Amino acid sequence: MSLHSTPDPASHSSSSLLESIPLAVDSLVKRFGPVTAVDGISLELRGGECLGLLGPNGAGKSTLIRGIVGRVIPDAGRVAVFGSPADSLEARAALGWVPQELALYPRLTCRENLAAFGRYHGLSGGKLKESVAWCLDWAALADRAGELAKNLSGGMKRRLNMAAGIIHRPRVVLMDEPTVGVDPQSRNRIFEMIEALRAEGAALIYTTHYMEEAERLCDRVAIIDHGRIIAEGAHEELVRSAFASRSQVLARLAGPPAELDAWVERHAGRHVDGAAEFTIEHSTLIAGLLDDAARSGLELVDVTIRRPNLESVFLHLTGRELRD
Amino acid sequence: MIISVIRTALIGLRRDRAALALSFILPISFFTIFAVIFGGQHDSTPKIKVILVDEDQSRASLDLVRGLEREDSLVIQTRPSSKSKTAAPPPEYTATTAEAAVKAGDAPVALVIPKGFGANPISFGEKSGAPAIQLLNDSSDQIAPQMVAGLLQKVGMTALSPAMAEEGMKYTEKYLGQFTPEQRQRMESNLDWLRQHQKESATSGNATASGGPIAVQSRAVVGQNKRSPMISFYAAAIGVMFLLFTASGSAGALLDEAESGTLDRVLSSRVTMTTLLIGKLTYNTLLAFMQLTVMFLWAWAVFKLDFFTHIPGFLVMGLCTAFAVAAFGMLLASICRTRAQLGALSTLLILTMSAIGGSMFPRFLMPEAMQKAGLFTINAWAIDGFTKVFWRDLPVQQLWPQVCVLLAIGIVLFVVARRIARRWEFA
Numbered sequence: 001m002s003l004h005s006t007p008d009p010a011s012h013s014s015s016s017l018l019e020s021i022p023l024a025v026d027s028l029v030k031r032f033g034p035v036t037a038v039d040g041i042s043l044e045l046r047g048g049e050c051l052g053l054l055g056p057n058g059a060g061k062s063t064l065i066r067g068i069v070g071r072v073i074p075d076a077g078r079v080a081v082f083g084s085p086a087d088s089l090e091a092r093a094a095l096g097w098v099p100q101e102l103a104l105y106p107r108l109t110c111r112e113n114l115a116a117f118g119r120y121h122g123l124s125g126g127k128l129k130e131s132v133a134w135c136l137d138w139a140a141l142a143d144r145a146g147e148l149a150k151n152l153s154g155g156m157k158r159r160l161n162m163a164a165g166i167i168h169r170p171r172v173v174l175m176d177e178p179t180v181g182v183d184p185q186s187r188n189r190i191f192e193m194i195e196a197l198r199a200e201g202a203a204l205i206y207t208t209h210y211m212e213e214a215e216r217l218c219d220r221v222a223i224i225d226h227g228r229i230i231a232e233g234a235h236e237e238l239v240r241s242a243f244a245s246r247s248q249v250l251a252r253l254a255g256p257p258a259e260l261d262a263w264v265e266r267h268a269g270r271h272v273d274g275a276a277e278f279t280i281e282h283s284t285l286i287a288g289l290l291d292d293a294a295r296s297g298l299e300l301v302d303v304t305i306r307r308p309n310l311e312s313v314f315l316h317l318t319g320r321e322l323r324d
Numbered sequence: 325m326i327i328s329v330i331r332t333a334l335i336g337l338r339r340d341r342a343a344l345a346l347s348f349i350l351p352i353s354f355f356t357i358f359a360v361i362f363g364g365q366h367d368s369t370p371k372i373k374v375i376l377v378d379e380d381q382s383r384a385s386l387d388l389v390r391g392l393e394r395e396d397s398l399v400i401q402t403r404p405s406s407k408s409k410t411a412a413p414p415p416e417y418t419a420t421t422a423e424a425a426v427k428a429g430d431a432p433v434a435l436v437i438p439k440g441f442g443a444n445p446i447s448f449g450e451k452s453g454a455p456a457i458q459l460l461n462d463s464s465d466q467i468a469p470q471m472v473a474g475l476l477q478k479v480g481m482t483a484l485s486p487a488m489a490e491e492g493m494k495y496t497e498k499y500l501g502q503f504t505p506e507q508r509q510r511m512e513s514n515l516d517w518l519r520q521h522q523k524e525s526a527t528s529g530n531a532t533a534s535g536g537p538i539a540v541q542s543r544a545v546v547g548q549n550k551r552s553p554m555i556s557f558y559a560a561a562i563g564v565m566f567l568l569f570t571a572s573g574s575a576g577a578l579l580d581e582a583e584s585g586t587l588d589r590v591l592s593s594r595v596t597m598t599t600l601l602i603g604k605l606t607y608n609t610l611l612a613f614m615q616l617t618v619m620f621l622w623a624w625a626v627f628k629l630d631f632f633t634h635i636p637g638f639l640v641m642g643l644c645t646a647f648a649v650a651a652f653g654m655l656l657a658s659i660c661r662t663r664a665q666l667g668a669l670s671t672l673l674i675l676t677m678s679a680i681g682g683s684m685f686p687r688f689l690m691p692e693a694m695q696k697a698g699l700f701t702i703n704a705w706a707i708d709g710f711t712k713v714f715w716r717d718l719p720v721q722q723l724w725p726q727v728c729v730l731l732a733i734g735i736v737l738f739v740v741a742r743r744i745a746r747r748w749e750f751a
Contacts, residue, residue, distance in 0.1 A: 066588075066751070069592045071588050071591065071592055072751040073750050089594065092592065093594075095592075097589065097592050099589060100585075102584065103586040103588065104586065105586065106584075117590075117593065120590055120593035120595045
């Protein structure tokens, strides 16, 4: 839908509708010199929803997020938060931003960091104290409240970084790759935090280049490449529209490389991390695939059959892998 | 291997412009400054301003005044400078106004030739009864009074030779008996020749010395009761220089915040760039003021500086200096892209400002052009203000020029810093 409302009889209902939408981005464009980082992106975030922005590094995810929080000035397009422009006080109060960088004061304790950002958002007195306590609890940092931020582990710093972004209890939260550089255990802790936040009713935009994260956390996924949304929808919808009922076979074989390459080419497959990947219409076709390998003098090491995932969708749409 | 190490280091240096600047520009700048101040630039040797009051108006005193006026290293002033070219010239200095002018710092030395000087211009010993010339000085300048006293004796020897001969005759008559009329006539004729020769020498500029001391009584009219001369000067001079370093370092926190992304996060809240910069300016001003306070308290405790009798003046000068210095730091931080750049630029600017502005050595030692250049620095105005407070004991109202300049510097630098900081606001 368009955000450019014109004064017509339906304008009142249109503006009420706009106010009920947590976040609406309309034809956003941002250029840095000759590079177009965001190329006319439009999207809408619904109440209580988690929208994943999935794309490789440099796809324009972070620029889009920074455009939404008003940290880059777009060359064209518009952002509305509950109907208010992105740079308005109302929008700032409603938006919470967790940047990719650890944007913290290293020489302040966890509690002091949260209190500082809380004050910057206009909190004070009991409300600030209550909010700091809630955030420390949420980030499982209550027992480290008096620790200097610089002394925390990588995972704890990430959690504090997230807590600082939601200290003012925003209704729309933008998380820009919050799990970058953390171990699997800390990542799970972060997932739990995000799920808890969703349970509180917040609407979320979550950028990542890990399809597992998008699959686990997001109701909908927008796949971004070269500053454009190339596909958008629920995880299953995206896979279905790209692959219908087809499956993927991942086979690891030993044998002469020339024979292996010829076999992969015959069946329109590709090499992925030392294995051969094929898309097949029915699982029954796997027998013929392996018979042909045996005839070519290739020895089967292992074989897996799986449903295509978001990474497969990205590959299908762009011809490149997500982590290229 | 060694060549590889050198090559890597050279590439690093070439790409680190800050280090390059520090390595080459800073030493050259300092060499130039010191060469100008202490080098062989004789044309710009500092001249000493001397206020002269001739209460005697005798032939001897007028000769002495003319002799002093001919001295290249002195600038003799008999009346205050006229404020406008069209206005009537102000009245000549008197002993009282000359003393006040030295106290106010208009000149480091005043000479008062008392009435009756011409009757006995040359004194051989203390018992001669000759009224002594009064040399009033500001003891913050240790060099000027000694130079003036020495030059006075030199002028006495070159400009008062007839008076000395006359004085010699008096002593001869007193201790050896009266001259005969014939001897007296010959003496008078010789004296006339001497006077004529004196005039000719004056016009040709080839004064010859004929010997004879002048009685001079020196008195410090400023700082005479100070227990520790120059302590207040150095407290202010060194204090301001380090304040500049601290302020630029502290303002550099802005660069750290920009680099870590904290600045972006802060600006995505309700805090605007103007609010943020004003907050940082206020913090840096208070920090600088606290530093100055600690410095002066140390000077009080260890070097007996009269701190507590000058609290109002200290507050006014301390806050204005801290404000200007903090704004200077903010400007540097907003200009620079990285901490390394800030480090190099601040070192270059602060050391240069401190050298020219009088933080390293008093400005009165510098050539006149250098003294004028110093007026473009925060150091000079701050030091002048603190000197007025702690050395000259002037009331707070007298600080208005320094206060106005420092506040204006602070406001202008902050406005420019705010303008440049737009780069952090709008990507």
